[in-house]
Amino acid sequence: MVAALIVCFVSCSHQDSEEIAGEANAGFFAMNTYISMTAYGDQADSVLEEAESRMKELEALWSVTEENSDIYAVNHSNGSPVTVSDETAEILSFALEMAAETNGALDPTIYPLVSAWGFTTEEHHIPSDDKIQEMLSLVGYEKIRLDENQVQLPPNMMLDLGALGKGYAGDTVIQLLKDRGILSALVDLGGNIQTIGMRPDGMPWRLGLQDPFGGENLGVLSVSDCAVVTSGNYENYFIGEDGKTYGHIIDPVTGYPVESDLASVTVIAAEGKLCDALSTSLFVMGQDRAVNFWRQRQDFEMILVTSTGEISVTEGIADQFSPADNEEVDVIYR
Numbered sequence: 001m002v003a004a005l006i007v008c009f010v011s012c013s014h015q016d017s018e019e020i021a022g023e024a025n026a027g028f029f030a031m032n033t034y035i036s037m038t039a040y041g042d043q044a045d046s047v048l049e050e051a052e053s054r055m056k057e058l059e060a061l062w063s064v065t066e067e068n069s070d071i072y073a074v075n076h077s078n079g080s081p082v083t084v085s086d087e088t089a090e091i092l093s094f095a096l097e098m099a100a101e102t103n104g105a106l107d108p109t110i111y112p113l114v115s116a117w118g119f120t121t122e123e124h125h126i127p128s129d130d131k132i133q134e135m136l137s138l139v140g141y142e143k144i145r146l147d148e149n150q151v152q153l154p155p156n157m158m159l160d161l162g163a164l165g166k167g168y169a170g171d172t173v174i175q176l177l178k179d180r181g182i183l184s185a186l187v188d189l190g191g192n193i194q195t196i197g198m199r200p201d202g203m204p205w206r207l208g209l210q211d212p213f214g215g216e217n218l219g220v221l222s223v224s225d226c227a228v229v230t231s232g233n234y235e236n237y238f239i240g241e242d243g244k245t246y247g248h249i250i251d252p253v254t255g256y257p258v259e260s261d262l263a264s265v266t267v268i269a270a271e272g273k274l275c276d277a278l279s280t281s282l283f284v285m286g287q288d289r290a291v292n293f294w295r296q297r298q299d300f301e302m303i304l305v306t307s308t309g310e311i312s313v314t315e316g317i318a319d320q321f322s323p324a325d326n327e328e329v330d331v332i333y334r
């Protein structure tokens with residue numbers, strides 16, 4: 001049921017990539033998704049091997065199901081304080097900051113609801129209203145205590161870093177590649193795209209914006225040195241017994257999958273963690289709140305596709321987006 005990549009890589013260039021000197025590729029499964037990386041430069045092969053191990057280490061720390069993970073330890077602590085790794089403390093601290101900034105649209109304690117709707121087991125179903133109310137009482141990021149590396153979570157509450165873990169892992173890997181001297185690379189974490197520099201031919205990376213309704217790409221975004229992350233309820237959803245579609249992004253206020261006036265939100269910014277946290281939370285907010293939120297900040301740009309198929313692009317990225325034929329685009333100004 002999980003849809004294909006949200007933002008897919010549009011053909012690299014007229015050059016045959018096999019012929020580009022120093023190109024290395026890696027592809028593997030981690031964090032519930034297929035990850036592929038392309039890097040150019042001396043030693044790119046060994047650098048990508050190191051990057052793959054690093055990604056798997058982070059997965060092992062943040063998995064909700066792996067019994068040795070930091071997140072598993074916190075989720076099964078029954079209210080006792082747990083000491084976690086620096087990486088986990090850092091991502092949690094960032095998640096709490098973003099939860100506060102988005103007024104709770106992003107909530108890293110959403111797991112009981114994600115689970116009640118069956119998104120953790122693929123046994124999807126509509127929970128009863130009583131069950132939703134019961135699970136809602138277990139959701140609330142304000143109840144997490146984080147003091148340096150010590151995390152304390154009330155009994156039965158559960159953490160889920162699914163909304164921002166891939167973005168954070170992407171940043172870690174991008175930094176590792178840069179530290180090893182890589183000047184040109186593209187990392188694709190199941191549709192979260194992060195790039196270093198330009199393509200080896202000196203042109204920007206060209207990314208296809210996926211149509212959330214399943215058609216041809218809606219256009220091409222040209223970028224360098226940044227992250228591009230898309231969220232939407234078309235990625236992972238089920239059709240309930242009532243015939244309605246229910247997606248994996250849940251509104252922490254109602255406990256129901258978001259019924260947004262948006263079909264997808266793509267966020268473009270310097271760092272993957274910000275893009276990932278925001279793409280999920282702006283989707284929860286819906287169009288008007290998302291636009292207001294963008295107007296209050298200077299650290300990201302976005303592309304919104306509404307549930308009726310209209311595309312709008314914030315002014316800072318408008319020049320870098322070329323819509324496909326017949327696609328009209330509105331520009332959102334400050």
Ligand code: AMP
Nearest residue numbers: 105106107110162163231248249250280
């Ligand atoms: P993303 O694909 O980055 O938009 O993240 C979606 C994932 O984040 C879901 O599969 C859930 O695991 C989790 N999630 C769902 N709703 C929320 C929410 N409101 N806040 C934080 N995480 C959420």
Ligand code: MG
Nearest residue numbers: 163276277280
């Ligand atoms: Mg996200």
